[in-house]
Amino acid sequence: MxxxxxxxxxxxxxxxxxxxxxxxxxxxxxxxxxxxxxxxxxxxxxxxxxxxxxxxxxxxxxxxxxxxxxxxxxxxxxxxxxxxxxxxxxxxxxxxxxxxxxxxxxxxxxxxxxxxxxxxxxxxxxxxxxxxxxxxxxxxxxxxxxxxxxxxxxxxxxxxxxxxxxxxxxxxxxxxxxxxxGLAERLAAAEAEADRAAARNQLARDLHDSIGHTLTASTIQAAVAKQAMESDPESARLAMEAIEGTSRAALEDLDRALGVLRGEPASTRPEPTLADLDALSDRIARTGTELAVELDGDPGSVPDAISREAYRIVQEGVTNALRHAPGAAIRVRLSVAGDRLHLRIVNGLVDAPGERAGGRGLTGVTERVRVLGGHASAGPEGGSEWALSASLPLHAPARS
Structure with a gap:
C-alpha cells in the first residue's frame, strides 16, 4: 500500500x-x-x-x-x-x-x-x-x-x-x-553460458593442478635448500635453481590463464603432455623424493587431448603425494592397452588414510576423467599405501 x-x-x-x-x-x-x-x-x-x-x-x-x-x-x-x-x-x-x-x-x-x-x-x-x-x-x-x-x-x-x-x-x-x-535466443544464451562455465571449470582445474604442483614442489625444495645451506651448499644452490625454474613455469601458466580470462588470443606455448613426464620426474627428484615412472606401451600413440589430460592427472597425483606424504616414494605406472590408457599413482601413507577426502584436486581429477568418458578411483590400499587410478578411452565414444 x-x-x-x-x-x-x-x-x-x-x-x-x-x-x-x-x-x-x-x-x-x-x-x-x-x-x-x-x-x-x-x-x-x-x-x-x-x-x-x-x-x-x-x-x-x-x-x-x-x-x-x-x-x-x-x-x-x-x-x-x-x-x-x-x-x-x-x-x-x-x-x-x-x-x-x-x-x-x-x-x-x-x-x-x-x-x-x-x-x-x-x-x-x-x-x-x-x-x-x-x-x-x-x-x-x-x-x-x-x-x-x-x-x-x-x-x-x-x-x-x-x-x-x-x-x-x-x-x-x-x-x-x-x-x-525468444526461445531460440534463450537457448543460445543458455548454451553460451554453459560453454563459459565449462571453460571456467577447465581453467580452475588447470590452475589448481599447475600452480598447486609448483607451490608444493617449491615448498619442499625450499625446505631442502634450508637444511643443506651450511652442510651442502651445492645441493642448496641446485634446490634454489629448481625453485626458480618451477616458479617461472608457474608464472607462465598463470599468465596464460589470465589471458584466457581477458579474452586474449590463446598462448602459443604448448601445454604439457605425457612426453613431459621426464621433466616432471626431474623436478620431483630435486625435492629429494623418489619417483619411479613405468611405461607399458607407446605413450606417443595417445591422442594429444588425452595425453594433456593424463599428464595433469599424474601431476595432481604426484602433488597430492608430496603434500600428504612428504618423503614417501612415489610410483607412477602408465599402460596403453587396446583402446584405453590406464594410470596408477601409488605412494606410501604418512598421514591418516581419511585426511585426503574432500580436496579440490581429487574432485578435479574426477571431473577430467568423467568429461573424457573414463572412470577414476582413489583411496588407501593395504593400510600402508595410497593409490590414485584412472582409465581413459583413447577415442571419443561414437554418438548414436
Missing part, C-alpha cells in the same frame, strides 16, 4: 507518459505517411480504410530489422526494463509490439486530454464561473457552490498519474513478451 501511495512521487508514471507521447509521435507520423499514400485515391477516403491502412503500415514498420532494437532501447530507458540486446529480429512480435504501443499510447493520451480539461475547471471557477463544454455542457457556479471543481481537478490529475503508472506496468510486461528474447 505504501508503495502504491508513493507512485506519484516517483519517476515511473512520468517516464511512462513520455513513452506514450512517443507512441503518439509514431502514430502521427504513420498517419501522415498513410494520408500521403492515399492522396491519389479516386474517391473520398473512408475512415475505416484509412485506419486499416495506418494499422497495416504500423505493422510493416515492425517488420523492419532496426525496429526491435529501437523499441527495446526505449523500453529499457523509459519503462526501466532490463531486456538484453537482441540477437536476431523477431519481426511479427515487434509488429505486435508497435500496434500495442500505439493503442495503449492513444488510450493514455485520451486520458491525459480529459485530465487537462478537468484541470481547467478550477480556472473557470477562479474567474467567477461560467459555462464549460466538457463532454456535455457544465455550469460552474461562483463562490462556494463551484468549489467542487478543485476536487474534480485534483482527482483528475491523480487519476491521470495512476493511469500513467498502469500504462508503464502493462507495457513492461508486453515488452518482456514481445521485445524480450
Amino acid at each position: 505504501r508503495q502504491f501511495l508513493r507512485l506519484p512521487f516517483t519517476a515511473v508514471p512520468y517516464l511512462g507518459w513520455i513513452h506514450a507521447c512517443l507512441a503518439m509521435v509514431l502514430a502521427a507520423s504513420i498517419a501522415l505517411v498513410t494520408a500521403g499514400l492515399l492522396v491519389f485515391w479516386p474517391t473520398a477516403i473512408p475512415a475505416p480504410l484509412f485506419v486499416a491502412a495506418a494499422w497495416f503500415l504500423t505493422g510493416a514498420v515492425g517488420l523492419l530489422r532496426p525496429a526491435r532494437r529501437a523499441g527495446l532501447r526505449l523500453a529499457n530507458g523509459l519503462l526501466r526494463t532490463a531486456l538484453p540486446a537482441p540477437l536476431r529480429p523477431r519481426r511479427f512480435a515487434t509488429a505486435a509490439w508497435l500496434l500495442s504501443w500505439t493503442v495503449a499510447g492513444g488510450a493514455l493520451a485520451a486520458v491525459s486530454t480529459v485530465a487537462l480539461a478537468a484541470l481547467g475547471l478550477p480556472v473557470v471557477w477562479f474567474r467567477g464561473g461560467g459555462a464549460v463544454t466538457f463532454g456535455s455542457d457544465l455550469s460552474v457556479e461562483p463562490g462556494a457552490a463551484g468549489a467542487w471543481t478543485l476536487a474534480a481537478g485534483a482527482g483528475a490529475l491523480v487519476a491521470a498519474v495512476y493511469c500513467c503508472a498502469g500504462y508503464t506496468v502493462l507495457m513492461r510486461r508486453l515488452a518482456a513478451q514481445l521485445l524480450g528474447p
Whole structure:
C-alpha cells in the first residue's frame, strides 16, 4: 500500500507518459505517411480504410530489422526494463509490439486530454464561473457552490498519474513478451553460458593442478635448500635453481590463464603432455623424493587431448603425494592397452588414510576423467599405501 501511495512521487508514471507521447509521435507520423499514400485515391477516403491502412503500415514498420532494437532501447530507458540486446529480429512480435504501443499510447493520451480539461475547471471557477463544454455542457457556479471543481481537478490529475503508472506496468510486461528474447535466443544464451562455465571449470582445474604442483614442489625444495645451506651448499644452490625454474613455469601458466580470462588470443606455448613426464620426474627428484615412472606401451600413440589430460592427472597425483606424504616414494605406472590408457599413482601413507577426502584436486581429477568418458578411483590400499587410478578411452565414444 505504501508503495502504491508513493507512485506519484516517483519517476515511473512520468517516464511512462513520455513513452506514450512517443507512441503518439509514431502514430502521427504513420498517419501522415498513410494520408500521403492515399492522396491519389479516386474517391473520398473512408475512415475505416484509412485506419486499416495506418494499422497495416504500423505493422510493416515492425517488420523492419532496426525496429526491435529501437523499441527495446526505449523500453529499457523509459519503462526501466532490463531486456538484453537482441540477437536476431523477431519481426511479427515487434509488429505486435508497435500496434500495442500505439493503442495503449492513444488510450493514455485520451486520458491525459480529459485530465487537462478537468484541470481547467478550477480556472473557470477562479474567474467567477461560467459555462464549460466538457463532454456535455457544465455550469460552474461562483463562490462556494463551484468549489467542487478543485476536487474534480485534483482527482483528475491523480487519476491521470495512476493511469500513467498502469500504462508503464502493462507495457513492461508486453515488452518482456514481445521485445524480450525468444526461445531460440534463450537457448543460445543458455548454451553460451554453459560453454563459459565449462571453460571456467577447465581453467580452475588447470590452475589448481599447475600452480598447486609448483607451490608444493617449491615448498619442499625450499625446505631442502634450508637444511643443506651450511652442510651442502651445492645441493642448496641446485634446490634454489629448481625453485626458480618451477616458479617461472608457474608464472607462465598463470599468465596464460589470465589471458584466457581477458579474452586474449590463446598462448602459443604448448601445454604439457605425457612426453613431459621426464621433466616432471626431474623436478620431483630435486625435492629429494623418489619417483619411479613405468611405461607399458607407446605413450606417443595417445591422442594429444588425452595425453594433456593424463599428464595433469599424474601431476595432481604426484602433488597430492608430496603434500600428504612428504618423503614417501612415489610410483607412477602408465599402460596403453587396446583402446584405453590406464594410470596408477601409488605412494606410501604418512598421514591418516581419511585426511585426503574432500580436496579440490581429487574432485578435479574426477571431473577430467568423467568429461573424457573414463572412470577414476582413489583411496588407501593395504593400510600402508595410497593409490590414485584412472582409465581413459583413447577415442571419443561414437554418438548414436
